[in-house]
Amino acid sequence: MIAVQEALERILTHTHRLSVEEQCLGDCLYQALAEDIIAERDIPPVSNSAVDGYGLRAEDTLIVDSSDHIVALKVVDMVPAGAISQTVIEPGQAVQIMTGASIPQGVNAVVMVEDTERSADMVFVTKRLNQGENIRAAGEDVRQGEVILKEGTLLKPACIGMLAALGKSAVNVVRRANVGIVSTGDELIELGEPVTDGRIYDYNAYSLAALIRKYYGIPVSYGIARDDRQDLAAKISTALMQSDIVMISGGVSMGDRDYVKEVLVELGAHIHFWRVACKPGRPLVFATWNNRLIFGLPGNPVSVMVAFEEFVRPAMLKAMGYSSLQKIAIWAELKEDIHKKPGRTHFMRGKLKRQGERFFVSFTGEQGSGILSSMVRGNCLIHVPQHVSSLSKGNKVLVQILDVEEVPQEDDQSLQEENIKLMPGGT
Numbered sequence: 001m002i003a004v005q006e007a008l009e010r011i012l013t014h015t016h017r018l019s020v021e022e023q024c025l026g027d028c029l030y031q032a033l034a035e036d037i038i039a040e041r042d043i044p045p046v047s048n049s050a051v052d053g054y055g056l057r058a059e060d061t062l063i064v065d066s067s068d069h070i071v072a073l074k075v076v077d078m079v080p081a082g083a084i085s086q087t088v089i090e091p092g093q094a095v096q097i098m099t100g101a102s103i104p105q106g107v108n109a110v111v112m113v114e115d116t117e118r119s120a121d122m123v124f125v126t127k128r129l130n131q132g133e134n135i136r137a138a139g140e141d142v143r144q145g146e147v148i149l150k151e152g153t154l155l156k157p158a159c160i161g162m163l164a165a166l167g168k169s170a171v172n173v174v175r176r177a178n179v180g181i182v183s184t185g186d187e188l189i190e191l192g193e194p195v196t197d198g199r200i201y202d203y204n205a206y207s208l209a210a211l212i213r214k215y216y217g218i219p220v221s222y223g224i225a226r227d228d229r230q231d232l233a234a235k236i237s238t239a240l241m242q243s244d245i246v247m248i249s250g251g252v253s254m255g256d257r258d259y260v261k262e263v264l265v266e267l268g269a270h271i272h273f274w275r276v277a278c279k280p281g282r283p284l285v286f287a288t289w290n291n292r293l294i295f296g297l298p299g300n301p302v303s304v305m306v307a308f309e310e311f312v313r314p315a316m317l318k319a320m321g322y323s324s325l326q327k328i329a330i331w332a333e334l335k336e337d338i339h340k341k342p343g344r345t346h347f348m349r350g351k352l353k354r355q356g357e358r359f360f361v362s363f364t365g366e367q368g369s370g371i372l373s374s375m376v377r378g379n380c381l382i383h384v385p386q387h388v389s390s391l392s393k394g395n396k397v398l399v400q401i402l403d404v405e406e407v408p409q410e411d412d413q414s415l416q417e418e419n420i421k422l423m424p425g426g427t
């Protein structure tokens with residue numbers, strides 16, 4: 001049996017980056033960029049107004065001060081966004097201008113419409129302006145020639161917006177991993193089939209497919225292999241021909257019908273390890289075949305999910321060109337004691353909460369590997385190190401956040417005050 005860290009290192013040693021594809025902008029969210037993106041133009045391309053108002057010469061407003069002085073300027077043009085005005089303003093003149101419209105020659109500041117009064121072709125300015133006020137300079141966001149996105153960057157929404165701003169409709173990215181799922185077991189039935197005695201639905205295939213999608217891979221289910229060597233070999237071979245990563249759920253433990261390891265060897269796969277010192281997830285097989293990664297995941301519904309998060313997810317992300325492979329982990333205070341046998345790292349299902357400036361974590365109840373509701377109720381995995389046998393309430397533990405959106409923020413005085421301010425009638 002090997003330690004969690006060693007298992008992960010062996011997996012990542014055998015994980016190589018997938019090939020590059022050209023992907024259109026609408027479909028490359030969270031893919032890793034496979035080229036440097038150099039800006040071919042300035043953004044914004046021309047100096048433009050940040051507000052709706054009047055473009056003028058700041059020096060014309062010098063006489064506006066706290067005593068009731070206002071300045072009257074003659075409006076000589078109107079510039080909507082998208083138009084380039086040919087007007088050159090002279091002292092005592094202004095142009096009406098919209099947000100985003102290009103700045104005409106002679107204008108060096110824009111007064112907001114709220115600080116003016118209009119009468120026929122005259123505008124009365126009630127505010128003194130500084131040079132450059134409310135003007136967005138050409139290239140203030142991006143300069144032509146600048147490397148704006150580096151190879152390896154993950155294309156988060158802001159990057160997609162930036163590529164569109166630069167006029168890129170498609171980019172070179174590392175392709176997403178095709179991940180095949182093979183379920184095993186005579187007790188399994190497909191959704192929709194009648195439940196006869198002792199049968200259960202193949203629900204691992206669904207939680208695994210959802211996890212693959214969550215981390216931007218492409219899941220393909222190859223159905224249920226019966227506890228039969230030929231059926232298992234046929235389904236795994238098909239999955240191997242069509243996938244970058246193959247996950248087999250179940251059939252990896254000590255039972256007479258746990259054939260996964262034998263079948264993998266018969267198919268010519270190289271087995272790198274079987275059994276990791278963790279709970280859940282101990283009977284985990286990792287193998288490779290022609291650069292394909294194969295994970296034989298323990299069949300219990302919690303074990304498959306935890307083993308995916310800890311071992312498959314980092315490999316899948318590395319293959320897809322990600323450089324940051326670890327899940328976000330934070331230190332939290334235990335709300336109850338923990339007792340365990342030393343020897344295995346435990347990943348316990350927990351509920352993380354923020355209270356003011358502190359994070360607290362409690363268990364989600366019964367921790368058996370078959371109790372999927374412990375994952376449903378939880379939002380994190382509590383990492384209890386291999387050699388630790390007990391921890392007390394109040395001790396700090398490392399917690400991997402599974403679902404950030406599900407971490408409640410309670411009793412937070414500052415947020416509550418903020419909410420009160422935002423309520424109509426609030427102070």
Ligand SMILES: Nc1nc2c(c(=O)[nH]1)N[C@H]1C(S)=C(S)[C@@H](COP(=O)(O)OP(=O)(O)OC[C@H]3O[C@@H](n4cnc5c(N)ncnc54)[C@H](O)[C@@H]3O)O[C@H]1N2
Pocket residue numbers: 183184185187188200201202203204205249250251252253254255258280281282283297298299300301303369370
């Ligand atoms: N003698 C030993 N027995 C077991 C050991 C051990 O070390 N020695 N390890 C236990 C642990 S820990 C786990 S985890 C399981 C893993 O066993 P397998 O990977 O062989 O999985 P199965 O026996 O096929 O199934 C286990 C359990 O999970 C249910 N299952 C399987 N596939 C699905 C699916 N697609 N959807 C829903 N549920 C599924 C299955 O019905 C079983 O209840 O072995 C222990 N035994």
Ligand code: MOO
Pocket residue numbers: 278279280281282283298300303369370
């Ligand atoms: O190690 Mo098993 O994966 O606990 O249920």
